[in-house]
Amino acid sequence: MTGETGSGESNPERRGNELPTTAFDSDDLRADDNLDATIAADMSVGCESDSLGDASNRSSKLPQLDGYELLEELGRGGMGVVYRARHEKLDRIVAIKMILAGQFASADSIARFELEAETAARLDHPGIVPIYETGQSGDHHFFSMKLIDGSPLSALLDQFQPDQRKSAELMIKIAQAVQHAHQRGVLHRDLKPANVLIDPDGQPLLTDLGLAKQLDNDSAITQTGLVLGSPGFMSPEQAAGKADVTVAADVYAMGAILYWMVAGRAPITGENAFDVVRRTIEHEPESMREIRSDADRDLNLICLKALQKAPDQRYASADDFATDLQAWLDGEPLSVKPPTLFTSTRRWVQKNFRGVAVGVGTGTICGLWMGLTILLQIAEQQFDTASSLHEQLEAADPPWITEAFAWVKKVPAGLGDSLVPWITVVTAICGIATIGLSKPKRGESGAAPALTATLLSGILAFVISWAWAPIANRAEQASEQDLQLLSDYVFLHPDDRHLAEEVLFQRYPGLPKANSWQRSELMQSKIVSDQISSIPAALWTGLIVTAFIAALPIFASSLFAGLVWHREHRGWKFFWRSLEVAFYASTLMFLMSRSFGDFTGAAPAWHFQLISAVVISAAIGVALKRKSLWLRIPLFLAVFVTSAINVSDTGKVTRSRWIAQNAKTDAELAKALPYLERHLDHSRDRESRFRLATVYARLGEEKKYKKQCKTLLENGNFYRRAVAEQAAKVVLLKPDLHDDLSQAHLLAQWTSQQRAYNSWDYLCRTLSEYRQGNFDDTISWAEKSRKTAISQNAWQRETVIATAHLLESLAYQSQGNDQQSKQSLQLANENFDRESEVSFEAKLTYQILKDELAK
Structure with missing residues (x-):
């Protein structure tokens, strides 16, 4: 059987929990619970009126319509009736929809009927039943449309419920048609399985725009408090009688249709229409997985997103709804469910x-x-x-x-x-x-x-x-x-x-x-x-x-x-x-x-x-x-x-040590100083800091010298003998610039008593004894330094011996023995001149002590 609504509505048993389209005042509904029985009775009448009944009896009562030959009645609803007809001039079989009340139709019914025809005529999409002609013949208002040789979705649940992917594919096509209507300012407001026809090729077509609303036409037909839609598929805001519904209402209805195809029933059910409307307002739909355990988790999330009670929590458009469904079919990430790292990685690898x-x-x-x-x-x-x-x-x-x-x-x-x-x-x-x-x-x-x-x-x-x-x-x-x-x-x-x-x-x-x-x-x-x-x-x-x-x-x-x-x-x-x-x-x-x-x-x-x-x-x-x-x-x-x-x-920075070592005057040494400082800024190593502190001591940079000495004493790894020896030696070069020399003296004592001592450790101890005023001990440790340097054939041996003689000369001078002091100074100069390879730190140390002796 073909037609706009008749074939689907002629078999109530195939419609599950779907209830017929209705319109009633929500204020009355809330005011008087006794209307429950009346509403249910009215709806049952609507259901019975949808059945075909005896075709032969109806054929004898077919009305006359100029330009058309009405062949048979296909079905009828609460407001309209649909006939199979032949366009006499074009010899084309079409569907004719007329107002059921005919010449007794109210002005409101006529206005709504004309709005439906006008709305349908604005839409041109493969997924929407096209309108051919609108007109009036005598007392009969009508419009003709394409006759679809197919069945309503409400009669095909058994074909879609077993296959969730097939349901999603069909829903994408429906959503695309709805998106087309929305883009042209049309809300359907009565989307349900009975209003979706499936042609022989399996393509869905939207029909029955009787409750459609034009967003750019603030019509007085729809009034606040009037409930429009089909219980079980209408949105909560429609159930509450709100007039300012948006595209979110149709998104909700599409989610309900998808829910119906997968779970086998509408998302909200009840004992009667009144109960369904009330539960739509008050309750959230339950998960499809509670009804059907094998329902896909992600598809369930998509469906529940469309069925959110708050309109702003649903998909923003029918296109967004279709996009997520397509992503689910393609195994892509969903907007309702951020993909896991493993899923994203797997998809990325497959794609590339x-x-x-x-x-x-x-x-x-x-x-x-x-x-x-x-x-x-x-x-x-x-x-x-x-x-x-x-x-x-x-x-x-x-x-x-x-x-x-x-x-x-x-x-x-x-x-x-x-x-x-x-x-x-x-x-x-x-x-x-x-x-x-x-x-x-x-x-x-x-x-x-x-x-x-x-x-x-x-x-x-x-x-x-x-x-x-x-x-x-x-x-x-x-x-x-x-x-x-x-x-x-x-x-x-x-x-x-x-x-x-x-x-x-x-x-x-x-x-x-x-x-x-x-x-x-x-x-x-x-x-x-x-x-x-x-x-x-x-x-x-x-x-x-x-x-x-x-x-x-x-x-x-x-x-x-x-x-x-x-x-x-x-x-x-x-x-x-x-x-x-x-x-x-x-x-x-x-x-x-x-x-x-x-x-x-x-x-x-x-x-x-x-x-x-x-x-x-x-x-x-x-x-x-x-x-x-x-x-x-x-x-x-x-x-x-x-x-x-x-x-x-x-x-130049790398060779700064070599440049400083070959400086013959303090002016040349000062030229090398910036490169030494840059070296320390980047390396921060102990050797660079010790070297720079010695240069500061030589050039008289007192503040910078004290800063480097303080850092050496605070951050030095004194468990290493060489670290302790260098820190103690550089601090003791300028004792007058430091408040406390106890740590330096302790380090000098520590290095000279290590089991792996060398002549430099003894030389540091010699300087420590001199700074403490222990002149006899200074002379004794200087002698040990010279003997150790000779016995160990130490590196820079002549420099060690020369510096030991120089400290010895300072000690003799402090004791008032000028003759012995001069003799030690002469020996120091002779040994220093014989040194073939001397580090510039040792050279500067010698020069600083020699200047001190001269003063």
């Missing part, structure tokens, strides 16, 4: 499979090269030494890692260091290969292979070497001081142990308050705690190093190679042009890294770096824009020159 596969290959090669190269370098520096130490100690169970890296001894010495510079080259080639092999299509950015290679190379480099190496270094630094002090306390000569104990008590004032067992437990717990606490910082250090050295270079080279690729370069031309850009990018990144200081603590001046960055950026832009060689060659030379200037300036 070729690029990801290439990125895995190049990333693996690059990551293994970087990780193993750094591992080899570390193994050469650390594990070979560790293996030798365990052999000397005859340890029964050396750590497994020491045995695992026994092969390092068979590797040519220095191989790791020689391979490190090639990391940049390998990284650039891998980045270029990532784009060249993935061959991104036009419109593709090449981000998939670049990101894959970047992440994989970084992860491999991090796991192989750059994760645990910083942990080992941090753990060593965290406990090295305590372990050295405890080792000295255990193994030093009993007469010297009190020095280690004094340093321990000075570092940890709480130790003297504890007994011996508590001290042992406290120190053990502290060492373990320090090592564990160092792990997070070590991991962050490893991640930063990995990101900057491993991940960033391959990503940058891939990015620039992608830009070259999209400029239609192919083959060797692509490779060389990408290599050119990668060279510039690597140079720029090298300069950026130097801004933080390299391993020597050297960095070029900021204005040189800025000039180079501008020139390199221009060179990259010219290379990418395929400019001629006449422009690219000068820029290449400019990059080379500016880079050379940066390297030269960096070299």
Whole structure:
């Protein structure tokens, strides 16, 4: 049976819980519960009027309509009746809808009927039944429309309920038709399965716009308090009788239809129409999964989003509803459910499979090269030494890692260091290969292979070497001081142990308050705690190093190679042009890294770096824009020159010690001072600080000298003999500028009594005794310094002997023995002149003390 509404409404048993369209006053509904029975009775009449009844009886009562031959009645509802008819001039079978009351129709009914025809005529969409003609014949108002040879959705539940994907596909088409109506200012307001016809091809068509509303026509037909719609499918605001309904009402109805197709019943049910309307206002729909356990979770979320009670909580449009349904069909992320990381990653890999596969290959090669190269370098520096130490100690169970890296001894010495510079080259080639092999299509950015290679190379480099190496270094630094002090306390000569104990008590004032067992437990717990606490910082250090050295270079080279690729370069031309850009990018990144200081603590001046960055950026832009060689060659030379200037300036900082050492006057030394200060600003190492403090002492920079001395005393690792010796010596050069010299004297005493003492330690002790006014002890320690220097054939032996004679001369002078003082000074000058290689720190120390003697 065909028709607009008749075929679906003729079989009430197939309609589940669907109730007929109705209109009643919500104020009366709320005022008198006794109307429940009346409303239910009216609705049941509506249902019965929808049935076809006896076709032969109705055919004899068919009205006459100019220009049309009415063939049979297809169905009728509360307001209208639909006939099959033939257009006499066009000889076309159509559907004719007329007002059921005919000549007795009220003005309101006529106005609503004409509005339905006008509204339907505005819409032209494959999913909406088209209107052919509107008119009036005698007392009969009518409009003709396309006759659909199909069935209403309400009669086809068994075809859709088993297949949730089929239901979603149908709902997308319905939503597209509704979106078309909304875009033209039309609200349907009575969407339900009976008002969706399914043609023989399975395509849905919307029909029955009897309750439609034109958003641009503020008609008085719809009144506040009048409930319009079909219970079970109408929105809460319609059920409440609100006149200012929006597109959200139709979104709710579409959600209800989808719910009906999947769950087999409307989202809100009740004993009768009144109960359904009341429950629509007061209650939320229950989850489809509570009705149908195999209902898809995501589809349930989409449905419940459309069925939210608050209109602003639903989908903003029918198109948004359709978009989420299509995403669900395609396995894409939903707006109602953010995708998990695993889901997003899986979809991204599927979408970019070729690029990801290439990125895995190049990333693996690059990551293994970087990780193993750094591992080899570390193994050469650390594990070979560790293996030798365990052999000397005859340890029964050396750590497994020491045995695992026994092969390092068979590797040519220095191989790791020689391979490190090639990391940049390998990284650039891998980045270029990532784009060249993935061959991104036009419109593709090449981000998939670049990101894959970047992440994989970084992860491999991090796991192989750059994760645990910083942990080992941090753990060593965290406990090295305590372990050295405890080792000295255990193994030093009993007469010297009190020095280690004094340093321990000075570092940890709480130790003297504890007994011996508590001290042992406290120190053990502290060492373990320090090592564990160092792990997070070590991991962050490893991640930063990995990101900057491993991940960033391959990503940058891939990015620039992608830009070259999209400029239609192919083959060797692509490779060389990408290599050119990668060279510039690597140079720029090298300069950026130097801004933080390299391993020597050297960095070029900021204005040189800025000039180079501008020139390199221009060179990259010219290379990418395929400019001629006449422009690219000068820029290449400019990059080379500016880079050379940066390297030269960096070299001056690196060679600042050599420049200062060869300064013959204080004026020349002052010229080297800025480079020494820049070196310290970036390196922050003890040697640079000690060197700079000595220069400040020589040049009379009292404030800067005191600042560096204070830092050396506060941050010095005094468990190391050389650290303690340097700190004590530089402080004692200018004793008048310090308020307290006790720590310096203690350090000088500590270094001179270590088991691995040398002549420099004795020389520091000599200076300490002199500053304390112990002149006889000064002479005694000076003699020890000279003898030790000779017996140990110490480095800068003549300088040690000369400085010892000089301190001896100062002591004799203080005792009033000028003759002996002059003799010692003469010996000092003779030994100093014989020195072939002297550090400028030792040279400055000698000069400062000599000036003091002259005064």
